[in-house]
Amino acid sequence: MDEALLRSLTPSVLTVLVRRGADFAAAEDAVQDALVEAVRVWPADPPRDAKGWLITVAWRKFLDQARADSARRRREDRVDEEPAPGPTPAVDDTLQLYFLCAHPSLTPSSAVALTLRAVGGLTTRQIAEAYLVPETTMAQRISRAKRTVSGVRFEQPGDVATVLRVLYLVFNEGYSGDIDLAAEAIRLTRQLAAHIDHPEVAGLLALMLLHHARRAARTAPDGSLVPLAEQDRGRWDTASIAEGVGILQAALARDRLGEFQAQAAIAALHADAPTAGETDWVQIVEWYDELARLTDNPVVRLNRAVAVGEADGPRAGLAALAAVDASLPRHAAVAAYLHERDGDLTTAALLYAEAARKATNLAERDHLTLRAARLNSRRCR
Template sequence: MRDEDAASLRSLIPEVTGILVRRGADFASAEDAVQEALIRALGAWDADPPRDPRAWLVTVAWRGFLDQVRSGASRTAREDRVAAEPQPGIVSSRDDTLHLYFLCAHPSLTSTSATALTLRAVAGLTTRQIAEAYLVPEATMAQRISRAKQRLAGIPLDEPGDAATVLRVLYLLFTEGYSGEIDVSVEAIRVTRQLAALLDEPEVHGLLALMLLHHARRPSRTTPSGRLIPLAEQDRDRWNRALIAEGVGILQGALAQDRLGEYQAQAAIAALHADALTASETDWPQIVEWYDELRRFNDSPVVRLNRAVAVGEADGPLAGLAALSEVDPKTPRYEAVAAYLHERAGDADAAASLYAEAARRATNVAERDHLARQAARLRRA
C-alpha cells in the first residue's frame, strides 16, 4: 500500500473508534479492535480495496469486538447491550473524532502516556512503530499504552480533557523527532490538520502554523552526515517556501480573530525567521517584541532563554547577557547560549569553556558534536 493511502486509512481511525464506543464498546476494547482491523486492511487492500473504507473498517472492527466479548468467560449484560446495537454495516454520520482527540489527552494521563495513546488511537500507528519512534522496546511501549487505556476505563466520550492538554500533546508529538519507521513530526502535522478542520480555535490554527513553519526549515538543519547546521548558516534556498506560505496564511487567519495565545506567538516568531531571505535581514527587534507577548502566556525558563538570544541579536551581546541573567542556569542549553553571547562580546576563553560544558550536557549526539566543535574552534584561535 502506498504511503499516502496508508495515511488516508489511518485518518479514519479516530472516527471508527468513536463509532464503536458509541455502540457500547469500552475504549480499550474498541481501540484494540480498530487496530486489528487496520492491520488487516494494510495487508489486504492492495489486492481488493473496498468502495467504502470507513464502512469496511467499522464492520471488521465491530465483528472483532463482538468476538472479544463472546470469547470471554462470562456473557454479561454488556453482550446483551452490544447485540442490540445497529448492524455493523450501518455507519452513523455522527463524528466522534473530536471527542476522541480530547479523550486521549485526558488530564488523568501523563504527557508521555497521552502522547503515545494519541499516536495509537488517533494517528493509527502500531505499537511497534511508536516504540521505534521513542527508541524503546515494543513491550515497554505496549505496557505504557495499556496503562493509559486502563486509566481511561469508564470515562465516556462526553467527559474529555481540555483543549490546552490536546494542543500540548500534539506539540509534544511534533517535537519528538524523526526516529523509526514513522516520522512522528509528519504525523503530528497530519493529526493537527484534522483537528484544525474540526475545531475553529485560533490556537489550534496557531499550532498548525507553527508546525508548518518549523517543518519548512527541516531540510537545511543537518548535513547528509547528520551534522547540525545553525539557523544563521542554513541554506535558505532549501527551505520549503510552499509550507512557509501556507503557515503564514494560517497564522494570519488566526491572528485576525484577535484572541492571541502561546502557539500563535511562537508561530509569529517562526514566521519572522522564515520571512528573512538572509540571516542579516532577520527582524530581531520585532522578534523580541513577540517574545514579550509570549511571556504573557508562558514565562518559562526556555522562553526567557530564547528571548535572551533575540535581545543579544537586537541590542548587542551585553544586553543579551543581561537578559540571560534572569534565566535559571539549570535551564537546558543555558551554557550554549551563554557561550554564544560571550563569544560575540569578545570573551573567547569564557566562550570556549562554556561551549565545552554545553557539549557535556547535550542530550543528543548532533548537538553535542556541534558544541564540541565550537569549543575546539575557539581554543585553536
C-alpha cells in the same frame, strides 16, 4: 495499500464502536485488528466503502473477543446482536477522541502514545520504534493509558490546551524509525483544525509548518547540526512557509492571541528574512515579550536573551540572561554564544565545553564540542 486513508479513518471508526457500547480499550484493540485485516485483504479486494468495511470488521472483532471472554458476559448480553447493515453514522466524535487521549489523568508520555495509537492509527511497534523503546514497554504504556480513560464518557468536556501540548510533544520528537513524527503531528493537527474553530489550533499548525519548512537545511550531509544563521535558505520549503504564514495571519486577525500564535509569529519572522543578517530581531524581542506575558516559561526567557543579544548587542543579551536560571538546559550554550559575540573567546570556549557535557543527544554534543575546539584554536594562533 493506502496507509494514509487507513490512518485517517481510524478515529471515526473507533468512536462508532464506543457509541455502540464498547469500552474504549476493547474498541481500540478491535480497530487495530481491523486495520491489520485491511492491510491483508484490501490489496486484492479493495472495498467500495472503506469506512463501512472497517466498522463492520472492527465490530465483529469486538464481538468475537467479548464472546470469548467469560468475564465480559454482561457486556455480551448488551451487544449480542450485530446492527443491521446500512449507512455509517453521521456523528463524528473525532474531537472528543482527541480530548480523551489527552486526558489530564494521563502522563504526557502516555497521552502521546495513546494519541498516536487511537487517533493516529499507528501500531504499537511503530510507536515503540519512533520513541526508541522496546515494543513490550510501549505496549504496557498504551495498555495502562487505555485502562485509565476507559471510564471517561465522551460527553465530558475536554481541554483544547492539553490536546495542543500533546500534539506539540509529538512534533518535537521529529523523526526516528519508519514513522516521521513531525509529519504525523502536522497531519493530526490538520485533522484537529478541521473539527474545531480555534485560533490556537491554527497557531500550532502554523508553528509546525514554519519549523518543518526548515528541516532539510538543519543538518549537513554528514548529519552534523547547522545553526539557523548558517542554514542554506534556498533549501527551505517555501510552500510550507507560505501556508504557515497564511494560517497565522488569519488566526492573529481574530485578536485572541495565545502562546502558539506568538511562537509562530517568531518563526514567521525568521522565515521572512532573506538572510540571517536581515532578521528583524527587534520585532522578535517584542514577540518574546508577548510570549512571556502569556506563559511563565523559563525557556521563553532563555530564547528572549538570545534575541536581545542580536537586537541590542551581546552585553544586553548577557544582562537578560543573568535573570534566567543557570541550571536550565541550553543556558551554558546561550551564554557561550553571547560571550563569543562579545569577543570573550576564553569564556565562550569553556562554556561551549560545559554545554557539550550537558547535551542530551550526540549531534548537539558534537556541534558544541566543535565550537569549543574552534575557539581554542583561534586563541592559540
